[in-house]
Amino acid sequence: MKTGIYLLLLSEICVEIIKAGITPKIPKKEKENNFLETNNNVSISEELHYHKNLSKPSEDRGFEEFTLHNFTEKTANFGFNLYRKIAMTHDNNVIISPLSVSALMTAYMLAANGETHRQIVKVLNLHALKDRVDRQHLPALFKQLIDNITMNEEFLLVQGTLSFIQKDFRLKESFLNLSKEYFDMEFLKVDFKNFTQAKFVINQNINKRTKGKIAELFEELDHHNKLLLVDYIVFKGKWLYPFNSKFTEIETFHINKYRSVQVPMMFKSDKINSTFDENLRCTVIKLPYKGRAHMLIVIPEKEGDYISLEDHLTAELVQSWLGNMKTRKVDISFPKFKLEQKYKMKKLLRALGIKHLFTHTADLSHLTDQGYVGVSQVVQKAVIDVDEEGTEAIAASGSEITAFTVPPVIRVDRPFLFMIFEETFKTLLFIGRVVDPTAM
Structure with missing residues (x-):
């Protein structure tokens, strides 16, 4: 029997101009910890508990920077392709985060095998890089990119991935370890069969990690769900030369x-x-x-x-x-202006070429041994708020x-x-x- 996985891409951008002289200089790690509050009310199994692994592949710095620049250029073109697919079906305002979609698809490279893996790599435009780096290095490049960006002290970029797992659904230890290492993925066990409680736990966690911006994302859940992934990105920037x-x-x-x-x-x-x-x-x-x-x-x-x-x-x-x-x-x-948009991306990603991931032919054998697993849906919600404060x-x-x-x-x-x-x-x-x- 095919098991459904529901992917959610959650992006939050707030162009927040903070008045000079009021905001103290806070170290990056402290900023991140202050923003990403832990949820003490949620029970997390000990073996799946989130931990941050800062290890990076050792390689020549020049090659690393060359590869990172190529990586971001390729994923930017994926972002433009995805944006065009969305824009074709929407006449009004549009806001998406290509980085958020790339993050989740790159995470699924760790789970995917065979043709499913090949399609993800090709749609993200990473097939040229794949010839130069090994399988695990592509996710490692994403980790290096996020680590480099989040070192910036003058704006806040927080990216993370939450995994809500059906309590009796088993993931492979290798996937658990690699997803923590490369994506700092946090795993929380829920019971989708008790959808009221599961909805409360999931919405509460998303609300905390988006600092109250998205309080009630899910109104209902499918009790057949086994795994729900949420990728969130929050950017807060201050204009260099504010408007008055x-x-x-x-x-x-x-x-x-x-x-x-x-x-x-x-x-x-x-x-x-x-x-x-x-x-x-x-x-x-x-x-x-x-x-x-x-x-x-x-x-x-x-x-x-x-x-x-x-x-x-x-x-x-x-x-x-x-x-x-x-x-x-x-x-x-x-x-x-302030925009808030939500998109279902399954059809869009299929149109770009990621097809196997959403069918019974999906090969996610690096994820679990528990039968056929396919992805039910990909959703992104993004918000942007631009003003003149300063x-x-x-x-x-x-x-x-x-x-x-x-x-x-x-x-x-x-x-x-x-x-x-x-x-x-x-x-x-x-x-x-x-x-x-x-x-x-």
Whole structure:
């Protein structure tokens, strides 16, 4: 009998601008521990108890960095491919975390074998790297990437994986050990047959790890479930040059030729890195966060052209935009917005080529010996909250302007695309589109 596994990808992004002088400098480990509170009310079996293994494969540093850069470039292109699949079926706002999907699919490389493993590797665009590194090194690359990013003291990125296991379902010891080593995976036993109690335990844990942002994710559960995986990513960044809330005004945002909405529009006059793509007819601007991260905003010249822009998105195109950017003084108007979206990704991942994982032919023989195991569903919920909070002193720093020079004006008052990158390894954390800033 086929056993169902339910995968949940949970992504939370909060662009939180904390006032200077108030937030103390907290060591990375303490920040992580403060954010990821442990749930003392949940019973966790001793042999499955979460532990953090910081061991890394020993290899030449130059090769490691080369491989990491290649790894993130390949997974970024997977993210763009996945985004296009979602965008094709949604007319309104979109927000996803490619890194979260990549994390869970990479974790399943440890469980998968044969054609199931090959399909995951190919869809994540890692088949070229697979020739240069061994089977376990691909998950190890993901661990190295997350460890490198989370070392940054100036923004908070927390990534983790929760596994809720039916109490009588046995996982292979090798999978338990490797998933802890490479993904810091935390295992908690529940009884899906008692779905009321299981739902409470699962929702309570997700709520704690997203700091109360997602309180009641599951309204119901399938009592046939054996394993439920939740991958969560939380990013909190502070603008390097914040907007001043005194200048935020209600203005018109043009959704299309026939419809517009009134939104709080942030404003600042500042030096901005930007470029104009003559071929795709769009303006691209870069808004930096403290720490090596930034938001890339792509504004089409004409309303509605964001759909054709999405067809061209690749890691190579993004790098060409960044390489052609010039710094200039501009007046920029940018809407405050908050998006919250939830997607079922089974059909999307199947369309990209991960097919066996969702059928009775799935080969997850490295996961368990208990019969055929297939994945029931993949769900992602992502949230983004962008505002202008900050201090006037920071907003004004580094600004220079020549007398009588009128700065160019960039008005983000029509649908646009956005991407959030960590810069050291060019990691695509989130990507989305804003069609209507007033719609969640």
